[in-house]
Amino acid sequence: MNVAGNWRLQQQRYRLVGEECEKCGTLIFPPRDLCPECEAPAKMPYVFSGQGEVYSYSTIYSPPRGFEEFAPYTVALIRLKEGPMLTAQLTDVESDKVYIGMPVEMVTRKIQGGDEGNPIVYGYKFRPAHLG
């Protein structure tokens, strides 16, 4: 993703800023400006706590371009405490220690870049909650 594309996502990447539907109260992440439950416009910012649990996970040995330095790394679907689900890498944990239902929390980490003149992209990863 290019510089402008990453820059636009900084509120989500650094602080998990999603949205709250003013009509039905549904909490939304990633933001989409329309409530997925009632289709009303939903643009009120809502900052998620970063607490959640692992819904499922897998470990990647053959990474896409730009992620080679991290391989092998574990990715997960994470159910946030407030309800929405997101996709992220896990960090600070061995892949064989991960389990479905494991409590996790958001941390800020390097996602990719920093080589060959590419800007470093920072964003959310999740680590076991007990480390906090």
Next chain:
Amino acid sequence: MRDVAIIGIGQTEVGEHWETSLRHLALRALQGAMQDAGVTQVDAIYVGNMLSGELAGQEHVGALVADFAGLRGVEAFKVEAACGSGAAALRMGYMAVASGLVNLVAVVGVEKMTDALGPDTTSALALAADGEYEAAQGVTFVALNAMLMRRYMYEYGYSHQDFAPFAVNAHRNGVNNPYAMFRFPITPERFATAPMICDPINLLDSSPICDGAAAVVLAPAEAARALSTKPVRIAASAVGTDTLAIHDRRDPLVLDGAILSTRRAYEQAGVGPQDIDLFELHDAFSIMAVLSLEAAGFAERGRGLRLALEGEIGISGRIPVSTMGGLKARGHPVGATGVYQVVEVVQQLRGEAGANQVPDARLGMAQNIGGSGATVITHILERME
């Protein structure tokens, strides 16, 4: 609206075509289909393709294929819906003929994947996922399917080995398909010891990276009998969509797009799952085959795997799937796959499936899935008596 029939089919072998370019793969399949249909001209060409720009350095393949097929001047464009591009192109062709605007249409699915290096292919396939919230996290397409498979095993208590019948069935059927990439059988024991790709998905849960092209020629059904001795009617053509990202789904283990797509197809054809004689499903990964069987109404939620374990997906089973090898053994040249599926259903309905013939097949269904379930395109084909 008028009925539409398939009057010709063509396909190349699926594999690593080092000596053949994208345009020539498309050309071979197209010429095969036009020869089979006995036509020398068509009014329009719709090309299903996902990654020509990323992996073959070529966009604008509609006009390109028309030109190299000696059909310069006809209407032609590319249709893209990730791994569902092939069936999406067929859907466009169907609508064109059904509307009465166009009479003879050629639909070509083509993909050239093996020229690129592994990490580039992995990145390109991830374009089917949500770029900002899935792919940007370093998630691969295999990993998305692996997470679904793990969750399925967790919720319903299956073991990885329980998925073996899908790969075993696909390989058994691929043996007899001269166009299949893998023409050797595998055993459950070999499945158990296959190299792990992305836990729990191993090599034999997964379809291969490959090249290939397939094509069909469409005509108004009323004219089809005069043009072909074995026309096949398109009884239904339907699309359903869902969120690109798995994390945005109502329930990640339920393919809502496939439920919508098959429901619309059944309604259009006036049939139900009990009437379908064979089902070419989208077994890019064995978990996708399971979720498709459930979404299409062949099994209750969590029971799709049971069908396979009970031996009901073989040629003589209740619902034969991957009858010519499926994505697993025939191969999965992504943008071409949807057209291969339809070509194979036509072979079955014509009685030309050889050793893999489903006895007295009358109604066949093909379902092509783009991404992890965001675009689902279903066609039901019927033998014209």
